[in-house]
Amino acid sequence: MLVRVVRMTFQEDRVEDFLENFEKNKQSIRNFPGCDHLELWQDENEKNIFLTYSHWKSEEALNQYRDSELFKTVWGFTKALFTARPIAFSSKKLQEVKP
Numbered sequence: 001m002l003v004r005v006v007r008m009t010f011q012e013d014r015v016e017d018f019l020e021n022f023e024k025n026k027q028s029i030r031n032f033p034g035c036d037h038l039e040l041w042q043d044e045n046e047k048n049i050f051l052t053y054s055h056w057k058s059e060e061a062l063n064q065y066r067d068s069e070l071f072k073t074v075w076g077f078t079k080a081l082f083t084a085r086p087i088a089f090s091s092k093k094l095q096e097v098k099p
Contacts, residue, residue: 001036001093002091003092007049007050032070033061041053
């Protein structure tokens with residue numbers, strides 16, 4: 001499993017545009033082949049900073065999404081709303097510590 005986190009900083013007056021677009025596309029992203037999990041997080045103090053947290057079956061599955069028309073459409077809209085360069089990284093979960 002590949003865990004992908006993308007941190008995005010938006011123009012304050014465009015946050016609602018981002019949220020509307022995410023709402024419109026979230027099921028298509030989540031149901032894309034290879035995507036097992038999708039969450040949207042908002043920074044506690046900086047209300048214009050959001051993160052997506054997703055699980056992918058593999059790096060290949062993530063790359064297939066990134067090459068898709070869905071990604072091109074969603075990302076093309078989203079990146080026009082940024083005030084800072086997004087930060088993205090992929091990791092593999094090694095351990096989960098349970099109580």
